[in-house]
Amino acid sequence: MNSTLDTIRNRRSVRSFKPEQIADAEIAAIIEAGTYAPSGRGDQSWYFTVIQNTGLLHELSEAVKRIYASLDNPFLQSQGKNEKYHLFYHAPTVILVSGNEAALLPQLDCAVSVQNMLLAAESLHIGSCWISGLDLLAATGxxxxxxxxxSIPPGYKPYFSVALGFKNNENLKAAPRKENIIHFIR
Ligand SMILES: Cc1cc2nc3c(=O)[nH]c(=O)nc-3n(C[C@H](O)[C@H](O)[C@H](O)COP(=O)(O)O)c2cc1C
Structure with missing residues (x-):
């Protein structure tokens, strides 16, 4: 197995982080990987906001949780009402990814950029988790x-975020992969 395939296979969503901060150079490398993702029409419609302010992360978490609590979806509602739930799992760094709404496919651009960042983090032995829900903030007053x-630039919409930090648990197991999902036509 080559190292890229190992990284893809070994990456797991990390939801428990050590409080130590990751280095700016690691953040720069992770974001650079995000910018090398493919993008619709080559628009590179992403914009990255690095948030390390614990108070602000708490505020964002609480704001999204209030919206989750008001939704019909039972899964999100229970997260919204769970006092212990922190949207970013107390990760020391969160990268918010916003997309230029004038681009062809900004949400997909941001999604593939996030995936590149998750893999880059894994390759640096940094834990990561894809976090959604921030888009709801833009949709509600x-x-x-x-x-x-x-300070997200005008015309950009927040789509996703990536929680980053050193892993508290190195032994996360992947769920079994679904079978019978491939059909060759030759
Ligand atoms: C579009 C998308 C949104 C996600 N949103 C969240 C989220 O808000 N919070 C979270 O803890 N995990 C989130 N995840 C992570 C998934 O729960 C996780 O990838 C899945 O359970 C499989 O686990 P693995 O990443 O360890 O393989 C999201 C993943 C994707 C692709």
């Missing part, structure tokens, strides 16, 4: 005040 503190 309630989420606007906290979003406005983030």
């Amino acid at each position: 309630e989420g606007r005040p906290v979003l406005n503190t983030l």
Whole structure:
């Protein structure tokens, strides 16, 4: 197995982090990997906001949880109402990925950029988790005040975020892979 395939296979969503901060050089390498993702029409429509302020991360988490608690979806509702749930699992660094709404496929651009960053983090032995829900802040009046503190450029919409930090647990197991999902036509 080559190292890229190992990285793909070994990456897991990490939801428990050590409090130590990761280095700026590691963050730069992870974001650079994000910028080398493919993008619709080559638009590179992503914009990255690195957040390490614990108070702001708590505020964002609480704002998204309030929205989750009001939704019909039972899974999200229970997360929203769970006092112990922190949207970013207390990760010391969170990278918010916003997309230029004038691009052809900004949400997909941001998604593939996130995946590149998750793999880059794994290759650096840094734990990561894809975090959604931030898009809801833009959709509700309630989420606007906290979003406005983030200096996201006009015309960009927050889509996803990546929680990053050193792993508390190295032994996360992948769920069994689904079978019968391939059909060759030759
Ligand atoms: C589009 C997308 C959104 C996700 N959103 C969240 C999220 O908000 N919170 C979270 O803890 N995990 C989130 N995840 C991670 C998935 O739960 C995780 O990838 C899945 O359970 C499989 O586990 P693995 O990543 O360890 O293989 C998301 C993953 C994707 C692809």
